Amino acid sequence: MKTSDFYFDLPQELIAQVPLEKRDMSRLMVLDKKTGDVEHKIFKDIIEYLDEGDCLVLNDTRVIPARLFGQKDTGANVEFLLLRRIDKDRWQTLVKPGKRAKVGSKFTFGDGELRGEIVDLAEEGTRIIKFSYEGIFEEVLDKLGNMPLPPYITEKLEDRERYQTVYSKHSGSAAAPTAGLHFTENLLKKIKDKGVKIAFITLHVGLGTFRPVKVENINEHKMHSEFYIVSKETADIINETKKNGGKIISVGTTATRALETAASDNGHMKECSGWTDIFIYPGYRFKVIDRLITNFHLPESTLIMLVSALAGRENVLNAYKIAVKEKYRFFSFGDAMFIK
Template identity: 50%
Template sequence: MKLSHFNFNLPQDLLAEYPAENRDESRLMVLNRKDQTIEHKQFKDLIDYFEPNDVMVVNNTKVFPARLYGNKEKTGARIEVFLLRELNSETRLWDVLVDPARKIRIGNKLYFGDDESLVAEVIDNTTSRGRTLRFLYDGSYDEFRQKLNDLGETPLPKYIKRDAEPEDEERYQTIYAKNEGAVAAPTAGLHFSKHLMKRLEIKGVDFAEITLHVGLGTFNPVEVEDLSKHKMDSEEAYVTANAANTINNGIANKRRICAVGTTVMRALESSVSSERTLNEFRGWTNKFIFPPYDFSIANCMITNFHTPKSTLLMMVSAFAGHDFIKEAYEEAVKEKYKFYSYGDAMLII
């Protein structure tokens, strides 16, 4: 399939600026692949589609406050620094994006905080906007990381035009987030409330936690018409032996295995055995899933509504069927579902 197959008209007012008032009261579109039917529900109705010993696989990555603002030495120009990944904890090297990039050259220093107690020196250019920074801070590593947390802001996606608000710190994070390392939330999981998860557990649904640290590369635009030529950025992923066992037991018992989000699906499909079961995994994945694709692990998926020509839409189309997803998205636009990170959800069974 080609890039142009994944284009559609998305009205700007359907891009969600804020989350639903209550996590599990976002809207839920249910797609039944066998019957080719579409239902309109609330997210908390999810429980009606699962039975005891079905397995729900969630991504427990935790978003860190990756967006900082500093001032350039001498000129005092305000510079946005987006932390991508830590390269070396001992020397405090970080891979970052800077904006405006044209003002930032090797050797420049940036000062953060009112007291300018945190300083960073630019030591390398990596891409047009990418830089390698060495942070200079008089304190232990734990104190340094706390300083980053204190100065950083919740990294809301760029399509959200407002500034981050205090409640975003909690809402742009799943309730089961624990392993810090993501610069964007695994947004399908944002709809789960503690109450809904408890109800699912009482019903007998099993949960398996994997980790995939979401990077900005997930949202990079596809710039080639031939999808086979697109390269995904690598993201760090972990599938523990315990998670693999829970999922493999579900497969053996022919239960529903539900991937909560595209990040979970990518991690699962990156660690498949020759017997089409799940292996323990620790490493990096740049797997790009687009139609046609034969999925090995999950037979059910929860996902948000994605933007035109995105790799996320391509994966969902591969799972549900391109024509069915096209029909569902036309329905979503007509019914004014909210799209993207703070938007509504879709269950594909």
């Protein structure tokens, strides 16, 4: 299967630059994976498609203000994006421009409250930086860091919390699990009151999810690893739901990747944590999830490949063609799709 099999034409103006005023008022396209039929709804209507006894699985990761602007000891300006924490003070980072970040290079951030030195090189041009600071790193980062919005969003984000889900809990992501941005606390309460179980996993989203596929044969693409945690409580809820004939509805591709990694071949879940580099594309047999809530993704991305694995490539590309025609909003702050 080729990367170009997942291309579609996307007008630039359909890339959402700012979040809607009300999270649950995004548009919702409902795609029937068996027939390819499409319905047009508002996101808060999602409750109509969830039944008593079903289980909604949410990724409760929290985005850290991972973008840092620093100065090299020569005075040159450099931008860092924190990708992954290695230990207490060492991080794997993406540096722009990379040529200014050789091993041994030193940087200051803010008024010197945070200092860093490049101590090693890592894969695909990333760098390992060791930080030094007074006090608690998270507090220093919260003061100096910026939210790591994707490069296709050029507008300034006025409210940091709009790039967090309302249920975000465990800090560690370099990007938001964006399918969850549509939920409000009130909508989640209504879903719960309907008898739908709500379970949480944690997958800290790295840049690997969003990296472009640079090879034509998708089998040659290598995913980056991301850390995930599945609690005993969540594993038990999912196993019980499946046993009783309920549906597992995954909110987002990140939750999907964590669930499909953690499950045994027969779909049984157990408490676990670890790193996943699972790459899901057409031909994959899903072990856990039955349905998926997701946003509209980039052409030729691993995300549209995952969605196509669940709903069929032709169904997905046809739905995307309709979304473009109907002027749905795309990507992180865009509209949603429910695959039933």
